[in-house]
Amino acid sequence: MKKFYQDFKLGVLGGGQLGRMLIQANTNFNVYTSVIDPDPNAPCKTIASEFQVGSITDYDTVYNFGKTVDLLTIEIENVNIEALEQLEKEGLTVYPQPSVIKIIKDKRIQKQFYKDNNIPTADFVLTDNKEAIKENIDFLPAFNKVGTGGYDGGGVQRLESEDDLDKAFEAPSLLEKLINFDREISVVAARNAKGEVKVFPTVECVFDPRYNLVDYLIAPSSLAQEIQDEAEKIATDVINAFGIVGLLAVEMFVTKEGEVLVNEVAPRPHNSGHQTINANYTSQYEQHLRAILNLPLGGTDIAIPSAMVNLLGDDSHTGMAIYEGLDDVLAKEGVNLFLYGKKFTKPHRKMGHITIVNKDVNKLKETVEFVKKTIKVIS
Amino acid sequence: MKKFYQDFKLGVLGGGQLGRMLIQANTNFNVYTSVIDPDPNAPCKTIASEFQVGSITDYDTVYNFGKTVDLLTIEIENVNIEALEQLEKEGLTVYPQPSVIKIIKDKRIQKQFYKDNNIPTADFVLTDNKEAIKENIDFLPAFNKVGTGGYDGGGVQRLESEDDLDKAFEAPSLLEKLINFDREISVVAARNAKGEVKVFPTVECVFDPRYNLVDYLIAPSSLAQEIQDEAEKIATDVINAFGIVGLLAVEMFVTKEGEVLVNEVAPRPHNSGHQTINANYTSQYEQHLRAILNLPLGGTDIAIPSAMVNLLGDDSHTGMAIYEGLDDVLAKEGVNLFLYGKKFTKPHRKMGHITIVNKDVNKLKETVEFVKKTIKVIS
Numbered sequence: 001m002k003k004f005y006q007d008f009k010l011g012v013l014g015g016g017q018l019g020r021m022l023i024q025a026n027t028n029f030n031v032y033t034s035v036i037d038p039d040p041n042a043p044c045k046t047i048a049s050e051f052q053v054g055s056i057t058d059y060d061t062v063y064n065f066g067k068t069v070d071l072l073t074i075e076i077e078n079v080n081i082e083a084l085e086q087l088e089k090e091g092l093t094v095y096p097q098p099s100v101i102k103i104i105k106d107k108r109i110q111k112q113f114y115k116d117n118n119i120p121t122a123d124f125v126l127t128d129n130k131e132a133i134k135e136n137i138d139f140l141p142a143f144n145k146v147g148t149g150g151y152d153g154g155g156v157q158r159l160e161s162e163d164d165l166d167k168a169f170e171a172p173s174l175l176e177k178l179i180n181f182d183r184e185i186s187v188v189a190a191r192n193a194k195g196e197v198k199v200f201p202t203v204e205c206v207f208d209p210r211y212n213l214v215d216y217l218i219a220p221s222s223l224a225q226e227i228q229d230e231a232e233k234i235a236t237d238v239i240n241a242f243g244i245v246g247l248l249a250v251e252m253f254v255t256k257e258g259e260v261l262v263n264e265v266a267p268r269p270h271n272s273g274h275q276t277i278n279a280n281y282t283s284q285y286e287q288h289l290r291a292i293l294n295l296p297l298g299g300t301d302i303a304i305p306s307a308m309v310n311l312l313g314d315d316s317h318t319g320m321a322i323y324e325g326l327d328d329v330l331a332k333e334g335v336n337l338f339l340y341g342k343k344f345t346k347p348h349r350k351m352g353h354i355t356i357v358n359k360d361v362n363k364l365k366e367t368v369e370f371v372k373k374t375i376k377v378i379s
Numbered sequence: 380m381k382k383f384y385q386d387f388k389l390g391v392l393g394g395g396q397l398g399r400m401l402i403q404a405n406t407n408f409n410v411y412t413s414v415i416d417p418d419p420n421a422p423c424k425t426i427a428s429e430f431q432v433g434s435i436t437d438y439d440t441v442y443n444f445g446k447t448v449d450l451l452t453i454e455i456e457n458v459n460i461e462a463l464e465q466l467e468k469e470g471l472t473v474y475p476q477p478s479v480i481k482i483i484k485d486k487r488i489q490k491q492f493y494k495d496n497n498i499p500t501a502d503f504v505l506t507d508n509k510e511a512i513k514e515n516i517d518f519l520p521a522f523n524k525v526g527t528g529g530y531d532g533g534g535v536q537r538l539e540s541e542d543d544l545d546k547a548f549e550a551p552s553l554l555e556k557l558i559n560f561d562r563e564i565s566v567v568a569a570r571n572a573k574g575e576v577k578v579f580p581t582v583e584c585v586f587d588p589r590y591n592l593v594d595y596l597i598a599p600s601s602l603a604q605e606i607q608d609e610a611e612k613i614a615t616d617v618i619n620a621f622g623i624v625g626l627l628a629v630e631m632f633v634t635k636e637g638e639v640l641v642n643e644v645a646p647r648p649h650n651s652g653h654q655t656i657n658a659n660y661t662s663q664y665e666q667h668l669r670a671i672l673n674l675p676l677g678g679t680d681i682a683i684p685s686a687m688v689n690l691l692g693d694d695s696h697t698g699m700a701i702y703e704g705l706d707d708v709l710a711k712e713g714v715n716l717f718l719y720g721k722k723f724t725k726p727h728r729k730m731g732h733i734t735i736v737n738k739d740v741n742k743l744k745e746t747v748e749f750v751k752k753t754i755k756v757i758s
Contacts, residue, residue, distance in 0.1 A: 024403050029716060030718040046406075330669065
């Protein structure tokens with residue numbers, strides 16, 4: 001590989017905020033980044049070295065794009081896998097590997113993978129249609145999740161009993177036992193082609209029940225150290241089982257009994273790793289780059305306690321975005337703003353995030369509460 | 380001002396590494412950044428929202444560029460001031476103000492400014508030519524500094540005695556008393572249009588005597604807290620005296636007697652503030668942006684101890700840059716790499732820097748020594 005990295009071109013499928021923050025990291029390594037996204041105003045648009053409009057689920061578009069770059073990566077899983085497989089066959093390095101994306105993209109195959117690899121996860125049954133769900137009525141209450149196509153809270157239904165059967169998916173899906181969980185946590189792991197693995201410390205997620213999106217997260221977690229160690233060990237097991245090159249964000253539940261179960265994973269930088277930019281020795285974005293370039297992975301220690309609040313479009317606003325309360329928020333110690341360059345807001349669109357750092361965890365939490373009640377993305 | 384910041388365009392004169400890191404910060408605030416630089420391959424080239432090739436010392440070029448933006452700033456002082464003054468007269472906001480850049484660009488006027496504002500600084504006499512220096516022979520040993528045009532160690536000569544007169548400048552310059560200093564330190568200050576001022580904690584600079592460039596710097600400084608407080612107070616006095624909007628990096632000497640004297644200032648992000656990206660609550664780049672947008676300034680506290688090592692082109696190499704030893708350096712805990720996107724190296728060209736963070740200051744220093752002896756920019 002041509003290193004540090006003149007005339008080396010990294011291709012990224014997807015031009016959203018994850019790609020945007022990846023480009024900021026790439027810049028520091030002299031990596032020329034070419035991005036493709038269907039949205040002509042995607043977040044990467046103004047800062048990519050090259051930006052191209054095109055469908056990343058279309059075979060020909062992905063294949064042709066891949067032929068113009070030296071290494072190909074993704075910032076979203078919903079890409080054309082067949083094109084990636086063909087590019088790989090023709091000698092292009094594609095990280096994460098198409099074979100891994102394929103497993104992860106389909107929640108059914110992903111769950112089966114955990115079972116086959118002795119990764120702790122909630123019990124489940126695979127169902128092909130409503131009829132199959134009806135046959136497993138004893139398995140309820142459960143989540144019904146579609147195999148492919150569900151993102152950010154879509155494609156998931158909670159089924160309490162037979163009465164909810166009309167909400168069930170008439171599609172290949174799975175039923176997953178409800179977990180009586182105490183916390184949701186996430187561990188972002190990284191692995192390079194040499195097989196070196198590093199994990200970021202456990203972060204604790206607080207979800208907004210309205211949107212099923214992370215409301216805020218905090219690191220370090222307040223969980224007992226042994227549970228955090230267990231979560232980090234599981235994340236290591238999972239990334240080794242996949243043999244992925246790149247990042248793997250492992251979302252987990254901690255049950256009331258202290259058991260740690262894998263919920264799902266994402267083979268790329270993740271919402272739960274944003275705060276590493278400001279708060280850890282290395283950011284998840286730089287870590288992803290190091291991994292796919294087969295460089296030594298960076299230290300993952302926490303430099304300072306942090307919290308991350310997503311900036312979601314307000315429920316009742318659609319149109320040109322206005323960030324109400326931002327001046328007040330910026331006046332608070334330790335507030336770091338990340339806007340994603342999206343002109344238009346709509347209800348619960350991810351418009352940006354705020355990372356708050358503070359040596360004093362109590363002050364950190366006070367600032368989180370202030371930020372949450374002060375800022376609004378309206379139009 | 381159109382805030383957060385759709386359709387708002389920030390212009391930057393100069394497309395070097397300081398501009399490059401400023402753009403990375405601007406991105407997080409949705410600021411569209413238009414850059415002009417004479418070098419078609421300047422570090423900002425691949426990440427600026429818009430990049431234009433042109434002379435930033437040429438009146439018409441700067442004037443015409445200024446007419447296309449909503450707010451104009453600089454990342455280097457060597458710009459056409461007359462054009463900035465005209466733009467300001469026509470209503471464009473230019474930060475830092477042209478009147479301030481004018482004072483700072485000329486070391487003679489700058490020194491006189493300190494004297495007039497009771498800012499502690501080394502004694503000096505203004506000299507118009509060699510003849511005038513000869514008349515002040517009693518003032519030697521002294522540094523002879525040209526008023527304008529000297530950067531990064533150029534434009535400065537040390538004159539011990541009459542024997543050195545041939546090295547003296549035949550140009551408007553000044554003689555400055557040698558300071559028997561113990562340390563060189565720097566405080567980066569910021570001021571917004573509301574008059575809010577914040578200073579970053581004192582950083583301690585270790586200079587490489589070969590190039591008269593910073594070899595590495597470390598924060599927090601090991602100086603007594605009262606000396607750091609004094610330095611930060613002086614930086615506050617200086618920025619208030621200038622009334623600048625934006626960043627002001629204040630380089631100072633600490634004498635063996637513990638006196639703090641201002642050496643010189645730079646009205647922009649500064650080499651001595653690089654480490655704030657990884658190690659402080661807010662980075663100097665974001666702070667500059669907050670200041671010129673008249674936003675509340677960010678907290679400046681140190682989140683974690685850090686050191687910064689410049690990556691300079693090796694003495695004996697000119698050509699396409701190769702970064703020898705970089706893999707070994709990246710394997711060390713807490714190493715953050717910043718390459719500046721420069722294709723070609725030449726002796727002591729600034730090619731990048733490395734910021735090292737570590738909670739343990741001893742480990743931090745060990746890593747600095749390892750980095751310094753391991754990495755080489757060759758061709």
